[in-house]
Amino acid sequence: MIKSTLIKAAQASGKLIQERINGKFSIEKKAGPNDLVTEVDKASEAVIMEIIRESFPDHFILSEEIGEVKMDSSYKWIIDPIDGTVNFANGIPLCCVSIGVEKEGEMIMGAVYNPMMNEFYFAERGQGAFLNDQPIHVSKQTEVQYSCLVTGFPYTYLDMENGPLEVFSRLIRKGIPVRRLGSAAIDLCWVAAGRFDGFYEHRLNAWDSAAGFLLVEEAGGRVTDFKGNHYSPYQPHLVATNGLIHEELLRWISNTHQ
Numbered sequence: 001m002i003k004s005t006l007i008k009a010a011q012a013s014g015k016l017i018q019e020r021i022n023g024k025f026s027i028e029k030k031a032g033p034n035d036l037v038t039e040v041d042k043a044s045e046a047v048i049m050e051i052i053r054e055s056f057p058d059h060f061i062l063s064e065e066i067g068e069v070k071m072d073s074s075y076k077w078i079i080d081p082i083d084g085t086v087n088f089a090n091g092i093p094l095c096c097v098s099i100g101v102e103k104e105g106e107m108i109m110g111a112v113y114n115p116m117m118n119e120f121y122f123a124e125r126g127q128g129a130f131l132n133d134q135p136i137h138v139s140k141q142t143e144v145q146y147s148c149l150v151t152g153f154p155y156t157y158l159d160m161e162n163g164p165l166e167v168f169s170r171l172i173r174k175g176i177p178v179r180r181l182g183s184a185a186i187d188l189c190w191v192a193a194g195r196f197d198g199f200y201e202h203r204l205n206a207w208d209s210a211a212g213f214l215l216v217e218e219a220g221g222r223v224t225d226f227k228g229n230h231y232s233p234y235q236p237h238l239v240a241t242n243g244l245i246h247e248e249l250l251r252w253i254s255n256t257h258q
Contacts (some may be wrong), residue, residue, distance in 0.1 A: 001055060002056075002075075002101060002109060002114045002227040003109060003124065005052060005054075005056065005113050006053060006099055006101060006109055006111050007111060007122070008089060009047070009048045009051040009052060009111075010099055010111040010113045011029075011046045011097060011098050011113065011120075012047050012048070012113075013047050013048050013052060013097040013113070014097050014113040014114070014120075014153045015115065015141070016040065016044050016047055017040065017044060017082060017088065017095065017096075017097060017115055017116075018115035018116060018253060020040045020043075021088055021091060021093065021095075021107040021116065022091050022118055022186060022199055024085075025225050027041050031146070034087035035040045038082070038085060038088065038089055039236065039248050040065075040082065040088070040247045041065055041081050041085055042065055042081070044081035044082055044097060045063050045064070045065050045066065045079065045081035046223060048079055048081060048097070048099065049061060049063065049065075049066075049069075049079075049151065052077055054073065054146045054197075055086025056074050056077075057244060058071050058072070059075045059076070059077055060072045060073045060077070061076070061077045061079065061081075062069035062076060062077070062079070062206060063077075063078075063079035063081065064076045064079065064080050064081065064205070065081065065206045066075060068071075069232075073101070073252045074103055074104045075101065075103050076102040076103075077099060077100070077101055077102075078099070078100040078207050078211075079098070079099050079187060079207060080097065080098040080099075080106075080207035080208060080210075080235070081096060081097060081110075081246050082095055082096070082097065083096050083097070083098045083183045083184060083185040083186070083207075083208060084096060084181075084182050084183030084185075086108060086182055087137065087181075090231065091108055092182070092238045093114070093116030093117060093185075094182055094183055095097035095098060095113070095114065095116070095182075095183055095186075096112050096113055096115075096179050096183060096185050096186055096189075097110075097111075097112070097113050098110075098113075098207065098208070098210065098211045098212065098234035099111050099210075099211055100207075100210025100211040100214065100233075101146075101191070102210070104145045105211060107125065107210060107211075107214045107215070108124065108125045108214075109121070109122075109123065109124045109125065110123050110210060110212065110214040110215055111123075111211055112185045112186070112188075112189050112212060112215065114120065114186060115205050116176070116187065118132070118177065119131060119132065120191070121136075121138045121189045121193075121211075121215055122239040123192075123211070123214045123217075123218040123219075123237070124218070125214065126218075126221070126241070127216070127218070129154075129192050129214075129215045129216075129218035130191075131193055135181055135192065135217050135229065136192055136193045137194060137219050137220050137244075138152045138191060138197075138209070138216065138219050138221040138241075138242035139194040139195075139196075139197045140219045140242065141197040141242060141244060141245060142245065142246050143153040143248070144171075144176060144197075144198070144248045144257075145174070145175075145176060145256050146251055147176065147177075147196075147198055147199055147245055147249075148195075148196055149171065149176060149177065149178045149179070149196060149197065149198045149199065149200070149249075150179045150180065150187045150190065150191075150196045150198075150199045151164070151167075151168060151178055151179075151180060151187075151199065151200055151201055152179065152180060152181075152182065152183075152187065152204075153165075153168075153180065153185055153202075154202065154203040154229055159249040160175060162238065162253075162254070162255055163202060164201075164202045165202075167200070167202075167252070167253050167255075167257075168251065171254065182201075184201060184204055184208040184211045184212065185209070185210070185211060186207060187199045187240075188209060188211075188212025188215060188216055188240055189212055189215055191216050191221060191240050191241065191242070192212075192218070192219035193219070194219075194222060195240070196218055197241060197242050197245055198239070198240065198241035198242065198246075198249050199238070199239070199241070200226075200238065200239045200240075200249065200253055201237075201238050202213045202237060203236045203237075204233075204236055204237075204238055205236075206232075206233040206234055209233045210232060210233045212240075213233065213238070213254055220242070220243065221240060221241055221242050222240070222241055222246045223238065223239070223240045223241040223244050224238075224239050224246070224250070225237045225238065225239070226239060226250065226253055226254065227250075228250055229245070239253065
């Protein structure tokens with residue numbers, strides 16, 4: 001029942017996103033000039049929540065635009081109605097809906113759907129990761145030097161030591177390709193699918209990574225914080241890799257790589 005509701009919600013939201021991506025819609029600014037929310041984000045969120053509430057009216061919901069809908073439940077749905085809103089607002093088809101389901105503090109299921117590319121990613125704890133119902137696996141690259149990486153930059157952040165720009169500069173000055181797509185959920189899916197060997201980001205929210213990090217783990221990869229600790233979507237730092245380059249990439253990020 002949870003799986004079918006999750007798939008239904010992601011598909012309905014994706015259909016809405018696909019229909020509206022090149023249309024006219026209102027845009028508002030949040031924390032900064034490029035931290036956007038559109039009326040389609042809100043409409044997508046409403047569609048998802050309506051479907052969840054039809055089947056599970058007592059489940060806890062955490063969503064990017066409305067925040068927390070607290071309920072006394074062991075289940076929590078973590079929703080990003082459009083991940084990659086700036087891309088969406090500019091008609092760039094690298095955006096998606098991301099929904100994770102948590103039970104008693106453990107992520108048990110996740111779906112990420114980019115309807116513009118017809119890519120529906122799904123993972124269930126202990127059951128593997130899938131793209132359009134076909135199993136996916138992480139890459140087999142063993143060295144960061146030969147890896148293709150992806151990252152993202154927050155819209156507002158402190159000019160901190162060893163921050164996003166410093167780590168990015170360190171890698172690209174050594175000729176290591178680092179892409180920036182503008183959607184953390186897609187970044188994680190593409191690590192799971194073996195398109196990227198690793199992904200790191202300095203500041204994410206739970207809705208950015210809830211579904212995607214489970215996909216990476218179920219595809220055979222590894223996800224931690226910057227210190228190599230067990231990953232929680234409720235802290236900001238994320239490193240997701242095929243597992244084979246993980247320790248080395250952590251050293252590049254911490255500037256201890258020799």
